[in-house]
Amino acid sequence: MTETGISAGKSDLNSTMTHDAGTGDPKNTDQQRTAIPFHRLLSVEARKLFDTRSGKIMTVILLVLTLASVVARGVVSGPQLHTLVETAGIGFGTLLPVIGILTVTGEWSHRTALTTFALEPRRRRVLAAKCLPPLITATAASLFAMLVAVPVTAAVASAQDVPAEWEIVPLALLGWTAANVLVVAMGLSVGMLLLNAPAAIVICLATPMLWSVVARLGATGEVLTEWLDLGTTAAPLMSGDMTGGDTARLAVSVIFWIVIPMTLGVVRVTRKEVN
Template identity: 35%
Template sequence: MSTSTLPVDQPRPVTGVTPPSLLTLVRVELRKSYDTRAGRWLLVTIGLAALAVVAISLFVDDAPKTFADYFSFTQLPVGILLPVLGILLVTSEWSQRTAMTTFTLVPRRSRVLTAKVLAAAVLGVLGVLAAAVASGLATVLTPVFTDQPMDWSLSAAQAGQVLLVQVVYVLSGVAFGMLLLSSPLAIVTYFVLPTVFTIVVNLVSALDWVRDWLDLGTVTQPMFEGELDGQGWAQLATSAALWIVLPMVIGWLRIERSEIA
């Protein structure tokens, strides 16, 4: 038998095929985020929610009406909905049974997972940009509907920290998606577990230090105004390790080692 001949029952090596670049994989993952009906409507809802928030702020007399204030207000709906998009970016592979196809085309699962993380970060940036557009529209309309002038002031600290916090939030959704691999379970757990955790650490005074160091909602609150200080950065890193790094590492290893059905 020639050394170049393989038995019939053995897989033949594929030659001359260049694996897709990481940039290509990120583009594919971004397309997946709006290819599904749920993802497409979620993106539309994020934009509409940002517009709704600034519209309400525009017509409420007591609400501040500067670009920085509008920008801060819009982060609430964006921060709530973006993590769901991050969850779906991972779990849709299993709910739609495309994981086997994906990992067959790209056998190195770590490259696919890395692309999902990068795509989620891009979505976080796009969410902030959408909020900025809605805030800019409200700022332009402020002198039209109120007696206040346009105020475009926005500190670099606020812009940078808002951008970072939304990336953190969407990556926390990705982490829960990797850990649980089920859209309903991951979404419910993502909202229920941190909420229960926040309630407990706020009710028990002895757990104040836990709230200050491990409650992601508490730690990130100053970031919407660009006011995170030196200790705040350490607290952010600690809470991110609990709510993002830990579940993402466990989920990553699970996906790498498990059989894909």
């Protein structure tokens, strides 16, 4: 990430603080200086996400990769709406976690955390504002994939002169979107815990390969994969046929990969010395 968007965000917060500090009782200036509305924090963090060089590059790659993968799959597999929508998940599984990681580690890699937490000392509010834009982005990316898949399905059906398959399970569609959000949440959690972008990216991208190896290590490896691999436990969610056992396994993997790292990461950030 570059500091252009981050600096612009700091300007927004500075203007808010100046306005707040200039009104009311001068004795309450210190309290007013920290009374930054959450929507302003959210706006600033969203701007940091997209108004930086890395953010713009990631966004363009995500859009282009989604469009290219859907079109290519349509040409190869035929006009099947459900298949084309899920094809976009190939790129999402790689890029969306990276967006989450860069969001929570950018302040530390560019040494701007001191400024951010000086403007808003309540660090949990800042972290909450940082986490929401990537999660919303995952939902928006899923919607974009659906919007792309519909005309591509129609175009492929027309070009190949075959009937299009429009059948799609709404629960599977919602589950697929939820799985994309979980992937981003995992990136946010690991990034917040480590506060090191390269290490967090390696862990998130290497985890699926490592679990595929663990699954081959006998019965114990299979059980561990069934309960702790987020990709495996989210598969029934994406297919829209979750059972009670599937829900329990998904909950365990979410706790292992998202809840615990996120909790530890929040504790680390709130207590970390900033210099």
